Amino acid sequence: MVTTAANKVYFEDVQEGQEIPKLVKNPSTQQLVQWAAGSGDFYQIHYDPEFAKATGLTGIIVHGALKHAFLGQMLWDWVAPSGGRIKKFGVSYRGMDYPAQEMTCRGVITRKYQEDGENLVDLDIWTENPQGQKTTPGTATVILPSR
Amino acid sequence: MAEEFQLTQEMKDAIGVESEPHTVELDKTAVRMFARAVGYTDPVFYDEAEAKRRGFRSLPAPPGYLGTPIFNPRATAPGVGDQQGGRRFSNPFKRVLNGGTEIEYVGDICAGDALTVRSKIADLKPARGSLGQMLITTNESTYHNQDGKLVAIMRGTIINY
Numbered sequence: 001m002v003t004t005a006a007n008k009v010y011f012e013d014v015q016e017g018q019e020i021p022k023l024v025k026n027p028s029t030q031q032l033v034q035w036a037a038g039s040g041d042f043y044q045i046h047y048d049p050e051f052a053k054a055t056g057l058t059g060i061i062v063h064g065a066l067k068h069a070f071l072g073q074m075l076w077d078w079v080a081p082s083g084g085r086i087k088k089f090g091v092s093y094r095g096m097d098y099p100a101q102e103m104t105c106r107g108v109i110t111r112k113y114q115e116d117g118e119n120l121v122d123l124d125i126w127t128e129n130p131q132g133q134k135t136t137p138g139t140a141t142v143i144l145p146s147r
Numbered sequence: 148m149a150e151e152f153q154l155t156q157e158m159k160d161a162i163g164v165e166s167e168p169h170t171v172e173l174d175k176t177a178v179r180m181f182a183r184a185v186g187y188t189d190p191v192f193y194d195e196a197e198a199k200r201r202g203f204r205s206l207p208a209p210p211g212y213l214g215t216p217i218f219n220p221r222a223t224a225p226g227v228g229d230q231q232g233g234r235r236f237s238n239p240f241k242r243v244l245n246g247g248t249e250i251e252y253v254g255d256i257c258a259g260d261a262l263t264v265r266s267k268i269a270d271l272k273p274a275r276g277s278l279g280q281m282l283i284t285t286n287e288s289t290y291h292n293q294d295g296k297l298v299a300i301m302r303g304t305i306i307n308y
Contacts, residue, residue: 063245064244064246064248066185069210070185073187077189083201085252088249088250088252090250
């Protein structure tokens with residue numbers, strides 16, 4: 001079952017194995033420059049093709065932290081309408097992603113439990129490149145309100 | 148580097164040494180810039196009245212945003228990408244990649260907050276992969292707000308190769 005992002009998600013509504021609404025991105029070079037300014041990461045491999053090639057890359061690559069933030073947006077857009085929040089989210093940068101390519105952010109619920117009075121949901125999260133490879137796998141824990 | 152790379156004593160000594168604290172700030176403009184760069188359409192990151200209506204003190208920090216270091220060309224405080232614990236060591240590798248990021252939120256963070264950051268190298272280890280010989284550094288930073296409350300812990304992995 002895939003819920004729509006407009007839904008308010010409550011703890012009672014979710015189950016292990018459920019996929020959350022995916023978020024499709026297609027970062028432009030302009031967006032990478034916006035990210036450089038917003039994050040303060042001015043490393044040239046993210047906007048200067050010649051510099052990137054000189055370090056052995058095939059061209060400019062998407063910032064790892066931007067992919068982390070994209071996955072954060074997927075989680076935020078899922079939990080925030082009902083007043084839920086993100087407790088933890090972490091990823092590894094396993095593969096390069098390039099601008100002007102579709103990147104799909106996805107998440108699947110792996111565990112649902114209560115701890116210290118909080119309704120917690122663990123997820124596997126990842127970004128997928130156009131070839132279907134998981135370039136940014138990780139995990140997250142969110143807190144969901146009860147109905 | 149033909150021979151197998153091993154940690155130097157200088158590197159081993161750097162593990163666990165906490166940095167001098169430094170301050171990062173969050174203001175509304177920076178929150179909007181970050182949210183816009185990610186592509187958020189949720190008005191909570193742009194409209195303070197909406198943020199307050201939804202129970203936030205001001206614009207909330209978007210996931211992944213933990214403030215902006217205070218830039219001052221005359222200061223030597225660490226900036227972004229330079230938060231590697233409290234001790235320097237000579238590094239034989241020229242190239243660097245971001246290996247991973249994990250953020251754990253303990254409290255809420257909003258525009259108007261100033262956070263005190265303390266960083267340390269939690270782990271250093273040699274590795275060999277598709278990039279050849281590598282040095283994997285795991286940094287851990289704690290973020291305390293202006294009331295002294297721990298609000299976030301960030302663990303970052305840096306790959307030197």
